[in-house]
Amino acid sequence: MLKKEERKKFNGVISGDHVSLTTNKSLVDEEWFHGVLPREEVVRLLTTDGDFLVRETTRNDECQTVLSVCWSGHKHFIVQTTAEGHYRFEGPAFPTIRDLILYQFNSGLPVTQRSGAVLYKPIPRERWELNNDDVQLLDTIGRGNFGDVYRAQLKNSNEVVAVKTCRLTLPEEHKKKFLQEGRILKQYDHPNIVKLIGICVQKQPIMIVMELVPGGSLLNFLRKKGSGLAEGQLMKMCMDVAAGMRYLESKNCIHRDLAARNCLVGYNNTVKISDFGMSREEEEYTVSDGMKQIPIKWTAPESLHFGKYTSLSDVWSYGILCWEIFSRGATPYSDLSNSKARLKIDEGYRMPAPENTPDEMYRLMLRCWEYKPENRPNFEQIYTVVETLCAAYRFC
Template sequence: MGFANDLQGFQSHDALLNVQDAEIELLEHIRRCVQIKVKADREYSLAMTSMFAQAGRLESSTEELRGSLIKQAWDTVVETTETIGRVVRQNADFLATNTLESITNLILEKKALRKVYTEEHHRIHDELTRLREDVFRIKAEYERCVEAANESRVKYEEALSKNESAAAKPRKLDDLKDRFFKNSRRLHQVHNEYVLMLNEAMQYEKHLRTILLPDLLECQESALREALETWQGVMREVVERIDFCAEGFQATHGKLSYALSIIDPDKEYKAFLDEHRSNPPQWMDFAIPSPLQNTQLGKYEGTLRPDRIAVDDLTIHDVRNSELAKRRAVDHVKRDRDEMKCLYDRLSYQLALLVGALSEVDPNNAPRALNIAEAPSPSAMTVNPNIALQDEEWFHGVLPREEVVRLLVNEGDYLVRETTRNEERQIVLSVKWNGHKHFIIQQTPEHKFRFEGSAFDTIQELIVYQHHSELPVTIKSGAILYNPIFRERWELNNDDVQLIEKIGRGNFGDVYRAILHPKRMNVAVKTCRVNLPEEQKKKFLSEGRILKQYDHPNIVRLVGICVQKQPIMIVMELVPGGSLLNYLRRDGQRLPTRTLVSMCLDCAAGMAYLESKGCIHRDLAARNCLVGLNDEVKISDFGMSREEQEYVVSDGMKQIPIKWTAPEALHYGKYTSMCDVWSFGVLIWEIFSLGQAPYAGLSNTKAREKIDQGYRLPAPERIPSPVYQLTLRCWEYTPERRPHFDEIHKLLLNVFKHL
């Protein structure tokens, strides 16, 4: 019996968090009670001292009562009272200085223990979720490759079978053959990726169940048991301070001592385990039929075999490259084997697969992969009418019209969305046909749906009919539905986002801490107010569109967007430390200079990445950076960003952060990456001034004038001289004289290494 074996289920995980919360609450209750006792004992001791002083004032009849037995008895009572008061005071002082401090430390330790456990539990399960998503992503690509290879194969064979036509048009035949070989080569590459990814997912799940999760639970159980022993000692101190050896006190103390003596760490969690014991979650079924065997994609009769690496003239170089990559990965993991043993086992097994496959063939004479034969035509694309509207891949929820225009590119592209007009919910069909056209789906009195022709019971049936019939949606428009545009993979379902608590407020709405189901992932969610104009909603979604293409450890990561219904939401990774500005103001005094330089280095790395992608942030400041684990800084808030090498503002200077903005942007509205470099200099100043406001005491206009006159912010007290010299270079009035972010990163890295 133990945590590692009995608490692997998610219900048990929630119960374990709840019991830790309850223990912390109990400790806080004990602390409050001890504080009340200390106050009461001190007041009691003060009263006893006052009584002793009052008794000592009896002087007028001292001579008369000399030798009196009753006077002697009273003196004994007074002396005993004074002794009791002194002992009570000593006990109260001990509880105040020692016991309360121990209780406070224990509360902090248990909170930290719970936080570490929660983060580790999320981390190892998030990795499994990521691998599972990668498996299905590659599987989907695998299916597309099988379908494409079969289709190109059929076309080639048909052209080849027509000998006369082939002789007349050799160029067309060569094009078909070349397309067939390209599709086949891609199929073989994806096949190998699929086999490796499937193996990696299965290996990781095995390690999670047998090593990672049991080790985490065992560590948590051990830490809880140690905390319980400390807790027992604290309570023993409290009990010892109320033992006055009187019969009544002794009886009470006996009961308390007995109650303490029966505390046994080995039995403390027995009832909890009995109540919350659960079976481990069912194993995920990775016995997925190979796309090669899916007849709906077309019959495949090549040399590929499920779960086998294909080594032939199409893949020999790729397999060799894969082998080399895995060898390097294995060598890297060996340097940190204790921490990364699971990853080492995973990659070693994959290496064995590759080496085994290569050893079975002659690398200079790889077997042919294709044996061209007749194959049936691929099945036609269909739209499923038997699921709910909101679950259809071509239904995009409350996606704004501007986003719809971006998605519909070719003639005949279409999607269905929801809109609100005069507080009435309407379903709209959007089509690219001689421009972008939007048709409101009409509802008849019989609750059926139509455009101009026949009415149908459901919107799905109406759309499927229009798609297959290839009839115009309306006679006037002539728009025909050819190609449904499916939701992008990062479009999430609103119902999967559970808002927990409000943690901030942005330009477009509130920011929440939330849980993303079914992954149970902690995320940050930006919401867009329902009553904002369409133009504002477009700007709100532009941040998500920019973030989705970036992947860097110092850029906040986009999880997805929610546009199925109101409110529209952007879902991002949750960065636990919050705003860099607030963090510096709250905890900056304890941060060493090396950490402050490291923060600047993180920001420079993120901005160098953005500059390489042609992205201008336009609002770089400490308030728009977030602090993660180990004081790692991430760039956030891309609401004003632009993906252009140069951007000119033409709508005035509203919402421009004047004191962070470069002079050329203020004067001419011209933005480049060099403007971000200027803002980065102000950010460095904010970091080393521990969150002070730049140009304090100056209005925006006055600060702008002084900058034009050559004034620059003075060096903060803790900034190293090389870093301040770099800051002054960032504030060069001429943009061309400022350093680029890759140079800034190198200079900061050099300073960091010498600290």
């Protein structure tokens, strides 16, 4: 733990992990101000007693500024406003929130006597936390589960990007799920996984900034241009997805919503896996909050019946995705309702191969649709099979 005299080395320093607490900045310009970052993300950043940051939250439609501190757990102090419009905790009041935080830091006094929490180390924004004002929204290109998706431009580099926005009216629980996609994607770097550029949490609306993949949704691409695609191009798409899923499998990431609608088509028809809103970073994940909004026709039987997800349940979905690719965007089990499809699958029914699907590829689909997950191939094995098929057919 840092001693009071050791705190002074943070004053005036803006390099590395050290953050200035003395330069004349506004609160929003301070590296330790994290905007509307949700509490769950804040707790993840504060790891040692004395670590602190400042953020904003909304309660009963009222915006409040909160000082979050790691101290025998995590404590969150709402900044109080006096009748004169000054700011305080228990001690003296100050004309700005920034002055109040500087006082608490430099004095070494507890924020409140009851908590005993002392500010030792300001925690800076992570490099992937962007300023909302650095992103210029251009035009709407789609709609996601949480809000609109825009084509946008980064002001500092003029790079054109895709931006997912989170509706202001969504409850905090939904905003947490929205940011979960960013938290997962920031760790990954693979040509078949959509690239995260950053998140914007300095103010509302919260935004996730990602690479703009020019071909749009794989499903729409297949439906519009699929008739002009050769079998070899379709096989290459299956290989792209297998490569991305093999990478996710190695990271213990379960996607949980793998489908053509959740993949994007880039340059040279390269497919990138996207939409990680349902993903989980663990070897096995069991749903405990019901089965709402589950894509029944893409979901493995063990997930539907027991809420159990693993990479092998993603393998089932991959088989459906390959079927979508070779059917050039058809809807799986199109003549069956969700409940009827689920019943028939339990009885052993499997979809026939789309027209002109190579026999070896259909056999792989059937292996992905083995009822027991342990009988399915993993993505390492799947990639090897598809890569071999591509080479044998001179498709790639």
